[in-house]
Amino acid sequence: MAEFMFKRMTLIGIGLLGSSIALAARQKGLVQHIAITTRSKATLDRAEELGLGDSYHMDQVEAVKDADLVIVCTPVGACEAVAKTIAPSLAEGAIVTDVGSVKASIIRQMQPHLPDYVHFVPSHPIAGTEYSGPDAGFAELFVNRWCILTPPEGTDEAAIKKVRDFWTLLGSNVDLMEAHHHDNVLAITSHLPHLIAYNIVGTASDLEQVTDSEVIKYSAGGFRDFTRIASSDPTMWRDVFLHNKEAALEMLGRFSEDLTALQRAIRWGDGDTLYELFSRTRSIRRSIIDAGQEVDASDFGRHLKDGESHAPVLNRDNHEYTGS
């Protein structure tokens, strides 16, 4: 008989992340039984239709019973209520983790309610697409992506190792980080990008002098890149900003300050300032591609999808603009 890492994994919430974990853990043979619980009956039924788990529960208390791994995959704002509800039914020695995009708030929300005899190891897989819901999941979501663990001081080392091994087996690279530092890092790499993407799409759709249909037709000039992340799940993102307020405001303040300087450069025709910024930002993308966190197909390889054209994959170093 196969040796499973966990006998019973309970997923609370079965959206993009929950369903991807279910598919990946099953594919890798890490868990014997997958119990799924979610607030909406329709979503739970859909998860069952998709065959994502072994048992399906409207009752969180029943779902976590005898689980040795519980993964909270709800929006961040729901975590305190979940912790309160499940706490009395958690088995001794159970590991509780989550997939939330903010970490200090989740620790604040959950830790006070969890009994001493369970191990709480918060985690954040930095993986996702713009799609949501149980149909959006796929087993390879975590492959080659980073997952950050932010265990509070004093967390059992064996439990940390087990959670680390779990994510590693799903294909991720795992880092440990202090929760507040995580929240600062993600504020700039994820939260602020989403906020300004949502914002520009909103600004564009409110214009009087340019119609929505013009925005849509001519979006290939750059705008469309922003619409991808601006179509992410609104509940999840509302909660991120409500629960990572300080770091988000700090990064937003810096962004606005820098943007004001650019505005001034445009107003005064200061081409050197614009050129200096526009040049130094190029190297960061090269580093991201080298780090395996991005593809270097030009235009994101969109042309490959058209079925009618093929943009070459280029070695960027040979293609600095040389003028004419």
Next chain:
Amino acid sequence: MAEFMFKRMTLIGIGLLGSSIALAARQKGLVQHIAITTRSKATLDRAEELGLGDSYHMDQVEAVKDADLVIVCTPVGACEAVAKTIAPSLAEGAIVTDVGSVKASIIRQMQPHLPDYVHFVPSHPIAGTEYSGPDAGFAELFVNRWCILTPPEGTDEAAIKKVRDFWTLLGSNVDLMEAHHHDNVLAITSHLPHLIAYNIVGTASDLEQVTDSEVIKYSAGGFRDFTRIASSDPTMWRDVFLHNKEAALEMLGRFSEDLTALQRAIRWGDGDTLYELFSRTRSIRRSIIDAGQEVDASDFGRHLKDGESHAPVLNRDNHEYTGS
């Protein structure tokens, strides 16, 4: 003998746009002779190595001689100098066009210098990648993209039609627009997106509390999408902002105003305002995909490029977040 649309096409500048036009026009058999001129000897030599044209010239005057189609593919800021230089050598009845991302400024820069006996039909193919230089070109760049013509009042109708037909044969959809309106439309669909992408990459690289290597490692959370357009050609983009100042400042002002409102919502914990914006921005992406200006592969189909995973292409309408 084949009937060519133009006997001699002269490309002034041979970067991503110029080289793509050369390849596409040749592939479609639209031109008999392609003359290429560019400021840098190294770039011109590279164009020759790549076999992009039939003749190569360091001298613009020589290059445009006897041309019936001249396409200016330089950064916007170079257009006035080009117009002054080539004007005396342009053949009677020649068509002069360009590919610049701003149009009113280009008309202001070029029209006064061009002789009455040539036809000036400014054009803007809304197509590009983050790569630049003559190696970056590919014949399919214009396929299924829009190209906007902004002929000044009184431009010869036959010349407009010929330029329209040329872009159509390269695969584009062609629209006519008044130059100032074009500049407003592009300010929101292209110029502002580039500006805020450059800006956030700059903000991120200036942080003290988060290292560059953290920004790079964890960029998959959203940041990396911005780095693509923030690695576009700096000279081209400097010139765009210097030459579309009013419209860029107007859109930037609106963007900043909207962002300040979001900042206030975050500070005061106003989840409804955040949710309302985050919801209404989703439909715009759907429209862009429906209009054929974007692929709907999740995560831009990046997973398809990994060679190790396959993200499903989803029907978004079925995947609204349903909560848990």
